[in-house]
Amino acid sequence: xxxxxxxxxxxxxxxxxxxxxxxxxxxxxxxxxxxxxxxxxxxxxxxxxxxxxxxxxxxxxxxxxxxxxxxxxxxxxxxxxxxxxxxxxxxxxxxxxxxxxxxxxxxxxxxxxxxxxxxxxxxxxxxxxxxxxxxxxxxxxxxxxxxxxxxxxxxxxxxxxxxxxxxxxxxxxxxxxxxxxxxxxxxxxxxxxxxxxxxxxxxxxxxxxxxxxxxxxxxxxxxxxxxxxxxxxxxxxxxxxxxxxxxxxxxxxxxxxxxxxxxxxxxxxxxxxxxxxxxxxxxxxxxxxxxxxxxxxxxxxxxxxxxxxxxxxxxxxxxxxxxxxxxxxxxxxxxxxxxxxxxxxxxxxxxxxxxxxxxxxxxxxxxxxxxxxxxxxxxxxxxxxxxxxxxxxxxxxxxxxxxxxxxxxxxxx
Amino acid sequence: xxxxxxxxxxxxxxxxxxxxxxxxxxxxxxxxxxxxxxxxxxxxxxxxxxxxxxxxxxxxxxxxxxxxxxxxxxxxxxxxxxxxxxxxxxxxxxxxxxxxxxxxxxxxxxxxxxxxxxxxxxxxxxxxxxxxxxxxxxxxxxxxxxxxxxxxxxxxxxxxxxxxxxxxxxxxxxxxxxxxxxxxxxxxxxxxxxxxxxxxxxxxxxxxxxxxxxxxxxxxxxxxxxxxxxxxxxxxxxxxxxxxxxxxxxxxxxxxxxxxxxxxxxxxxxxxxxxxxxxxxxxxxxxxxxxxxxxxxxxxxxxxxxxxxxxxxxxxxxxxxxxxxxxxxxxxxxxxxxxxxxxxxxxxxxxxxxxxxxxxxxxxxxxxxxxxxxxxxxxxxxxxxxxxxxxxxxxxxxxxxxxxxxxxxxxxxxxxxxxxxxxxxxxxxxxxxxxxxxxxxxxxxxxxxxxxxxxxxxxxxxxxxxxxxxxxxxxxxx
Numbered sequence: 060x061x062x063x064x065x066x067x068x069x070x071x072x073x074x075x076x077x078x079x080x081x082x083x084x085x086x087x088x089x090x091x092x093x094x095x096x097x098x099x100x101x102x103x104x105x106x107x108x109x110x111x112x113x114x115x116x117x118x119x120x121x122x123x124x125x126x127x128x129x130x131x132x133x134x135x136x137x138x139x140x141x142x143x144x145x146x147x148x149x150x151x152x153x154x155x156x157x158x159x160x161x162x163x164x165x166x167x168x169x170x171x172x173x174x175x176x177x178x179x180x181x182x183x184x185x186x187x188x189x190x191x192x193x194x195x196x197x198x199x200x201x202x203x204x205x206x207x208x209x210x211x212x213x214x215x216x217x218x219x220x221x222x223x224x225x226x227x228x229x230x231x232x233x234x235x236x237x238x239x240x241x242x243x244x245x246x247x248x249x250x251x252x253x254x255x256x257x258x259x260x261x262x263x264x265x266x267x268x269x270x271x272x273x274x275x276x277x278x279x280x281x282x283x284x285x286x287x288x289x290x291x292x293x294x295x296x297x298x299x300x301x302x303x304x305x306x307x308x309x310x311x312x313x314x315x316x317x318x319x320x321x322x323x324x325x326x327x328x329x330x331x332x333x334x335x336x337x338x339x340x341x342x343x344x345x346x347x348x349x350x351x352x353x354x355x356x357x358x359x360x361x362x363x364x365x366x367x368x369x370x371x372x373x374x375x376x377x378x379x380x381x382x383x384x385x386x387x388x389x390x391x392x393x394x395x396x397x398x399x400x401x402x403x404x405x406x407x408x409x410x411x412x413x414x415x416x417x418x419x420x421x422x423x424x425x426x427x428x429x430x431x432x433x434x435x436x437x438x439x440x441x442x443x444x445x446x447x448x449x450x451x452x453x454x455x456x457x458x459x460x461x462x463x464x465x466x467x468x469x470x471x472x
Numbered sequence: 473x474x475x476x477x478x479x480x481x482x483x484x485x486x487x488x489x490x491x492x493x494x495x496x497x498x499x500x501x502x503x504x505x506x507x508x509x510x511x512x513x514x515x516x517x518x519x520x521x522x523x524x525x526x527x528x529x530x531x532x533x534x535x536x537x538x539x540x541x542x543x544x545x546x547x548x549x550x551x552x553x554x555x556x557x558x559x560x561x562x563x564x565x566x567x568x569x570x571x572x573x574x575x576x577x578x579x580x581x582x583x584x585x586x587x588x589x590x591x592x593x594x595x596x597x598x599x600x601x602x603x604x605x606x607x608x609x610x611x612x613x614x615x616x617x618x619x620x621x622x623x624x625x626x627x628x629x630x631x632x633x634x635x636x637x638x639x640x641x642x643x644x645x646x647x648x649x650x651x652x653x654x655x656x657x658x659x660x661x662x663x664x665x666x667x668x669x670x671x672x673x674x675x676x677x678x679x680x681x682x683x684x685x686x687x688x689x690x691x692x693x694x695x696x697x698x699x700x701x702x703x704x705x706x707x708x709x710x711x712x713x714x715x716x717x718x719x720x721x722x723x724x725x726x727x728x729x730x731x732x733x734x735x736x737x738x739x740x741x742x743x744x745x746x747x748x749x750x751x752x753x754x755x756x757x758x759x760x761x762x763x764x765x766x767x768x769x770x771x772x773x774x775x776x777x778x779x780x781x782x783x784x785x786x787x788x789x790x791x792x793x794x795x796x797x798x799x800x801x802x803x804x805x806x807x808x809x810x811x812x813x814x815x816x817x818x819x820x821x822x823x824x825x826x827x828x829x830x831x832x833x834x835x836x837x838x839x840x841x842x843x844x845x846x847x848x849x850x851x852x853x854x855x856x857x858x859x860x861x862x863x864x865x866x867x868x869x870x871x872x873x874x875x876x877x878x879x880x881x882x883x884x885x886x887x888x889x890x891x892x893x894x895x896x897x898x899x900x901x902x903x904x905x906x907x908x909x910x911x912x913x914x915x916x917x918x919x920x921x922x923x924x925x926x927x928x929x930x931x932x933x934x935x936x937x938x939x940x941x942x943x944x945x946x947x948x949x950x
Contacts, residue, residue, distance in 0.1 A: 066679055073683040092636035100634040106597045107698065109709055111685040112716050114694030121684060129742065139742060140735035159673050160680075162613065162638060163601045198637070235776050248767060251779040255805040306777045309845035310804070322688050325730040338689060357846075413573055420571060431573060 063146050069156065071146040075126040075137050076172055079229075080287055080319035084118045084167040084202040087224040087282040097198025099161060099168070101224065105202070106167055119170040119204060120160050124148055124185055128174030132242035133328035134231070134292045134321060137174045141326045147176075150188045157193060161201050168202030168224070169193070175208060183211035183219065190222035202282075209249040213256045220260060220279035225314070227285040228253045233303040237293035241330060254311040257284050261312070283314035290344060291336025292321040296368030301347055301358045308352065318344040343370040350377055353408060354401045373463050378404040381441055382462075388441040388453050392423050404462075405437035437462060474499055475518060477507040478553065481646065482546045482622035491557055492530045501561045506553035533563050536570045540585050546592075546622045547584040555581060592623040596630055598703050599642060602671040613640040614667040616706060624649055625658065632656055643667055664706075674708045681709040685716055687723035759788055759873040762866065766839060771862040774840035774855070779804045784835025784870050791949055793833040793876035794818075795867065797885040797918055801850050804841035809834050814920035818882075821919065821935070825942035833874050837889035838863045860889045871911070879911055880945055883918025902941055904948065914948065916941040 063071070084105030091100045107116035125147035126137040136143055157169045171189055175182050186205050193199040205219050207228040220226055228250055232238045235247040257280065264279040286307060288300060304316040320341040321331070347370055350356040354377070364379030365371040371379040381388065381404045390399050392414055400411045413431045417423060425447040429435045440452040440462075452458065476490050494504060541556050549555075559577050563569050572578055601613035613635075617624075624642065628649040631642065635651070642649045643662040650657045695713075704710035735743075756762050766781040775781065782799035785808055794810075802812035810818050822829050837860055843850035855863075867889060871879070881887045884897040890913055891905065900915040907913050917938055925931035 066676055069676055070679050070683045073680050077684045077686050091633040093633055096637045098635060098637050100630075102630070102633075106593070108597050109681065109707065110695040110699040111681065112692055112695055112713055112720065113686045113689035114691030114698075115686075115689075116698070117681070117684065120680070131739070131743075139739040142733045142736055156676070160677065162635070163603075163671065163673055163677070164599050164615070165673075165677050248775075248780050252807070255779045255807075259805050303777075305845035306843075306850075309843075309848060309850045310779065310801075312848065320689075322686060323724065323728045325727045326733055327728075327730075335688065338691075416571060417573060420568060430579070 065152060065156075068146040068148055068152070069122075071144050072123045072126060072148060073121065075123045075143070075174075076121045076170075078136060078319065078322055078324065079121065079170075079172060079206075080115075080317040081204075081227060081285055081315065082116060082119055082121060082170060083285075083315065084204075084224075085282070086314060087202060088278060090200045092198070092200045095198045095200065097200060098158065099198075099200030101167075101200065101202050108165055108167065118167045119202065120157055120166045120168070121170040122148070122153060122156075122172070124153065124171060124173035124182075124189070125176055126174050127176050129177075130175055130242065130244040132231070132245065133330040134241055134289055134324075136324040136326070138328070140328070143326060150185060150192060153189050154192050154197065157201075158197060158199065161199070166201075168204070170204040170206075172206035173208070179208045179210040180212055180215060183208045183215045187215060187219050187222065190219065194222050204282075207253050207257070207284075209246070209253045211253070213260075216253065216256050217260050217279070220257060220264075223280055225282040225285060226257055226280045227287070228257075229287045230303070230307065230316075231287065231289055232293055233288060233295045233300045234293070237295060241292060251310075254284060254286070254307070254313070258311040284311065285313060285315040285317060287317040287319055290318050290320050290341055292331055296362075297340070297344060297347070297365070297370045298358065298362040298368035300344060301351065301361065304348060305351060305358050316348060318348070337372065339372050340370070343372060343376060347376045355398055356380070356402075374459075375404070377402070378437060378462060382459050385453055389443045389449050390441060391443045392428060393418055393443075393445060403438060403441045405432060405435060405441075473503055473505060475505040475507060476553075477509070477511075479509060481508050481510070482625065484542045484545050487541075487545055487553055487556065491560055494557065495530050495560065495564070501554065501558040504554065504557060506557070508550070508553070511550065531560070531564050532567075533560065534567070534570050537563060540570075540581055543585045543588045543626075544581050546588045546626060548621045549584060552584065555584070588621050588623060588626075591619050591621045592627050594703060595619055595623055595627045598699075598707060599631075600671075600706065600708060601640060602668040603673075604668055610639070613638060615640070615642050616662075616664045616667045617642060617644050618706065619644055620702075622646060628656055628658070641667075671708075678709050678712055682712055682716060687716075687720035688727065690717065690720045692717060756869060759870070762869045762873065766866055769839070769866070771865060772840075772859045774838070774842050774859055777843070778840035780807050781839045781866075782807055782809050782836065782841070783839060783866070784833055784874075785809055786833030786835075786874075787831060788874065790831060790833035790874055791877045792831075792880060792945065793835065793871065793874055793878070794880045794882060795886040795890060796834070796836045796882045797920075798836050798838035798855050799841045800852055800920075801841065801843070804850075809836055813923055814918065817919040817922055821939050821942055825939050825946060827942055827946050833870070833876060835867065835870055837867060837886045839866055855885060857888070857893050860885060860893075864889055871909075876911070878945065878948060879907070879913045881913055881915040883921065886918070887915050902944070912948075914941075914945055 085103065087101045089102055092098055105118050107118045109117040111117060126143065127145050127147060128137045128139055131138045131140050153171065160166045171186050173182050173186055190203050190205060193203065203223045204225040204227065205223040207216060207219065207226050209228060230250055231242060238245055238247050261279045290300065307313050307316060318341050320336050320338050323335055347361045350361055351358065360380060361376050362368055362370065364376055364383050370376050390403050392400065397411060397415060400406055400414060401408065410432045414423065417427065422445040425444045428438065428444055432438055440449045440458055478486050478490065480486055537559065544556060545552055555577065559581060562577065569575060570578060573582065595617055599615045599617050601615045604612040604614050606612055624644050624647050631640065632651055639653055640651050643666050646661040648659045648662050650659065756765050763783045766783055769775055769781055782803050796810065799809060800812045800814065803809055819829055838855040842853045842855050842859065844853055879890060881890050887895055887897050887900060890907060891900065897915060902916065905913050922931060922935050922938060925934060
């Protein structure tokens with residue numbers, strides 16, 4: 060085989076990584092290079108250093124260590140039966156690229172994944188070696204996200220967690236049956252067990268307030284773990300997808316579940332559907348996921364705003380839910396509890412907090428609300444204010460039509 | 473009318489000193505004209521230099537005002553100093569003013585602060601360092617950036633924390649910042665030509681930018697809202713954007729066009745090797761074979777949400793087998809039975825009764841954790857009879873291979889699993905009964921029952937009863 064140049068490898072192995080939706084660099088511990096004299100810091104919130112024309116934030120150098128893979132997962136461009144060009148980085152090459160890019164302020168850190176070569180342990184060990192070299196040899200303080208190879212030994216996962224800010228194990232599909240059909244070599248229980256191992260190790264590493272004088276154990280993967288689920292490659296409904304997410308959040312303390320609309324890939328397997336799902340479905344899932352985590356909705360409530368276990372593509376899930384549950388409205392902005400205000404379409408967490416702090420000083424009018432919320436077209440039919448009552452508007456049969464955006468606005472660009 | 477000229481564009485301490493003086497002299501806001509070093513001289517007002525006032529308390533303001541003023545003073549709006557003084561003046565009479573987001577002055581400062589924070593954030597994000605060639609071989613970096621507001625001083629410490637081990641300079645039109653590895657210094661503003669026009673890594677960065685973009689997901693408006701076009705001229709990768717957008721449709725069509733081809737020979741060879749590896753269905757002939765086989769259990773739907781099956785644990789030929797209900801949250805994560813809170817109660821009671829858990833085989837009637845997710849917790853759900861029956865296959869295998877002299881049912885589910893759904897716990901509690909195959913069964917409560925009792929005195933009594941039951945079991949085993 061001819062030797063590939065480094066730029067050629069970079070092109071192949073970043074192209075191979077572009078189907079993974081997760082690229083956050085937030086939520087880790089604070090680290091500064093002032094203490095070490097090295098390079099790199101993390102300060103809690105992540106920074107997007109650029110945006111690709113697909114609208115996605117570029118915050119990390121997202122690479123595969125190699126796109127050779129012994130697995131043959133239908134949805135994956137790197138599956139062993141695919142004819143994509145293959146390449147493999149050395150550990151030193153990834154380390155060098157990360158440092159060179161970081162020093163120019165192109166990136167917040169590294170997101171390293173890999174095809175599975177030889178064995179899960181061998182592959183994981185190579186990835187851990189990249190992280191260890193960056194941290195120990197180069198005193199690198201930037202963000203590191205490592206993809207977990209299921210079935211790698213618990214010791215390797217623990218070492219990965221000592222160097223990485225975040226670990227992720229991709230669940231890929233919401234049901235075990237789908238995963239077995241489309242990814243025959245992947246074992247769903249191995250994926251969940253890897254998440255459980257990491258959660259258990261993270262639990263152990265959490266500083267125990269009761270032990271005084273003892274040095275705090277190093278936090279393991281302080282930015283937590285995440286996962287990715289592919290949407291639209293199987294026939295799973297949104298209810299099934301969100302049900303799986305809820306189980307993952309509650310079981311393994313996941314920070315994020317990323318939803319990735321199945322994307323056309325070159326050299327696609329014939330097992331995949333011909334047409335990709337609308338990107339709007341992915342967007343609605345993110346909105347629903349958000350409502351479940353921060354607004355006190357449960358999965359059944361969210362999907363009850365749509366039909367047949369699918370979210371409404373035309374309306375955001377909170378508005379869809381409110382239209383289907385009009386009996387619970389209007390909500391009085393001067394009196395209602397936080398939980399109820401959070402259920403009003405168009406009122407986000409920040410606006411609700413502003414309502415709560417402002418109404419201690421004076422009674423709120425619709426104009427006050429408009430100043431705090433920005434736009435209140437969506438809000439008006441669902442609230443009562445000092446000078447406003449929606450009257451029959453809440454139950455108006457045409458309300459849905461009035462609040463549905465014109466079709467051309469539905470396009471995401 | 474008094475005019476105050478400040479020496480710096482954005483120095484909060486300097487403004488504060490002047491404002492304290494004015495407040496002390498009770499000068500109302502509409503009688504002050506604020507000038508920064510770039511404001512032309514006004515013939516009709518006389519300018520006063522800022523003079524320091526003693527550290528006597530002049531007025532009181534909430535912390536939020538200080539925080540917002542420190543940011544708001546970096547805004548490029550020429551009225552920024554006046555706005556701050558007006559708010560300071562009003563705050564003396566209305567302490568709660570900063571809470572009133574609907575007030576026009578507060579609202580204006582709020583928007584100024586947001587704009588400054590946004591601009592500071594963009595400076596952190598979009599600075600692009602270029603390596604400066606140096607004869608001595610020392611690597612140094614320089615960047616040109618055009619902020620909308622006067623934010624360099626606010627953000628420079630961030631770059632110090634991030635690039636401590638690097639020598640760098642950031643040049644903006646109004647000011648420059650230098651870090652030599654030890655000291656941060658500021659100098660006058662500069663020009664784009666002051667920093668190198670290119671960098672050796674830029675081609676690699678552009679190649680990365682082009683490759684990580686997925687042409688099937690074009691969302692140009694989203695990109696522009698997060699990365700406004702005004703910043704593009706100093707971002708090396710931005711010159712690729714128009715051609716990437718133009719070529720997206722064709723690139724997507726090409727991806728779809730390239731449907732499954734004949735797999736590479738490497739894949740075919742591996743596929744051939746794997747044909748023989750398919751494991752045929754075999755009869756389970758040992759405890760360890762059962763343990764392996766349960767991993768693929770699909771007898772009921774519980775496997776799908778649980779992490780893993782939790783098989784029994786203990787000596788292969790233990791005299792006594794304890795059967796609980798099902799693994800809980802911690803058992804599900806660890807893959808071992810009775811390691812959570814109920815397991816701790818069980819262990820303590822065993823010790824107190826003089827029993828050795830290590831000599832017992834401990835398992836559950838149902839091997840997968842049943843729960844409903846509630847936020848960050850998984851709430852235990854009692855398994856139904858269908859699930860208990862489906863799982864009896866595995867419990868029967870455990871009984872067959874371990875052949876215990878005595879089986880202890882812990883709780884109602886275990887009793888129903890072992891003796892049939894007609895048998896209640898209360899009818900067999902503390903008694904020795906015989907199962908259909910002749911094995912002796914002793915029934916008692918599940919240790920988690922003791923955890924759930926709200927009344928402490930009653931819980932203590934029930935615990936005593938449980939320990940007494942365990943003692944009885946010890947006696948029965950001889």
